[in-house]
Amino acid sequence: MTVREYLVPESLPEAVGLLGRHGPDLLVMSGGTVVMPLINEGISLPERVMSLRRAGLGGMERRGEVLAIGPMTTLTRLLAQDQVPLLREAARLTASWSVRNLATVGGNLFTPPRGGDVAVALLCLDASVRLAGARGERVLPLADFYTGHGTTACAADELLVEILVPMTQRTTAYLKFGRKEGNTPAVVTVAAAAEWDTAGRVREVRICLGAAGPHPIRAAAAEAAIAGSALEPASIGAAAAAAEAECRPLTDAVATEWYRRRMVGVFVRRALEQLAARHADGLGQA
């Protein structure tokens, strides 16, 4: 059985119409870096594939205190922007140049672990997503977007049409640990962002993990362990231990649950150390 039809709509209304007409028989493809391997290997055999390449969903624009990112924006484009350093770091450590030229920001949000490295950064930045379908539009915090491993709140008749990143003053850090340096799936990915009070204590902190749960997750206990502290070794150690305890890593060909859990502790500690150093240097602000 081969795919019977490849559809390339030229507008969002056309794409939404095709989705409504073909329903679950239609596989939606953005950059193709996840879908094409599944089709090449015969793992996924949809009747129809719809590419969003020409649906007008690219582009990136600043709207006041929000950066609006079109879901079809490539990771190469994300790497070239300089408004959000955390997203640049995440893009640099995701896939490789010739894959980033295809891979999209929106597609990354639908990539189950151990992919989704950009999604970890977006969750850390408290991004929201705008979904559109025949019934209208809605905006969801990214935290409410994920429902399980490979499943999201995006309904079968909806498309992701925009990613909204609040442009808050914050210090950020991003670390990805893989089995090799480039074009590699994550053992664990950590993104951290902090805002500080005038006394140099952490006022707001977000610590997000990839490959450490069924989807990108917030490490709430780790955040609680450092909120209000000055990010010194004791509080960093407590946060790393909390993240190690609360994460829910998976076992796969890249790493075991046991190993990933320990690496969560190590890389949360290193990310928070980097956050403290960057705050001291006044770097990594976005």
Added chain:
Amino acid sequence: MSGVASRIVTFRVGDREVEVMVKPMTTLQAVLRYQLGYTAAKEGCRQGGCGSCTVLVDGEPLMSCLVPAEDVAGRQVTTLEVLAPDGDRLDPVQQAFLDHGAYQCGYCSPGMIMITKALLSHNPRPTREEIVDALAGNVCRCTGYRPILAAVASLAQ
């Protein structure tokens, strides 16, 4: 149940215009190799993991195993064959690979050379770190990478 919606796709490979009939979701790599006879781009992993199928589309490197052939309609594709069409005058990148022993079994070479062409066209004087970043998606199981990095670095001076 209707049949498969094959389409005619036209694009350029080097200075040659090609026209192919493709079934939906046939990869650019498969079309180049099996329908057009351009065998330099290898069918390595078919997952975007090895880089051996790297070609340039409108000058940008892509893994051709991840691209439906229909997506390159009207575009310019550059494969290794295009660099040295008559076969006896090598491209400077090919010559540098030869001079530095960067070919061994040769399987990764077409992809390595195409990503190097793209790197040098964007950035004629890349640092070692920039070279490593650019080549990071291209796997070589023979050389240990040092001769390849040396070849690319020799072109960056």
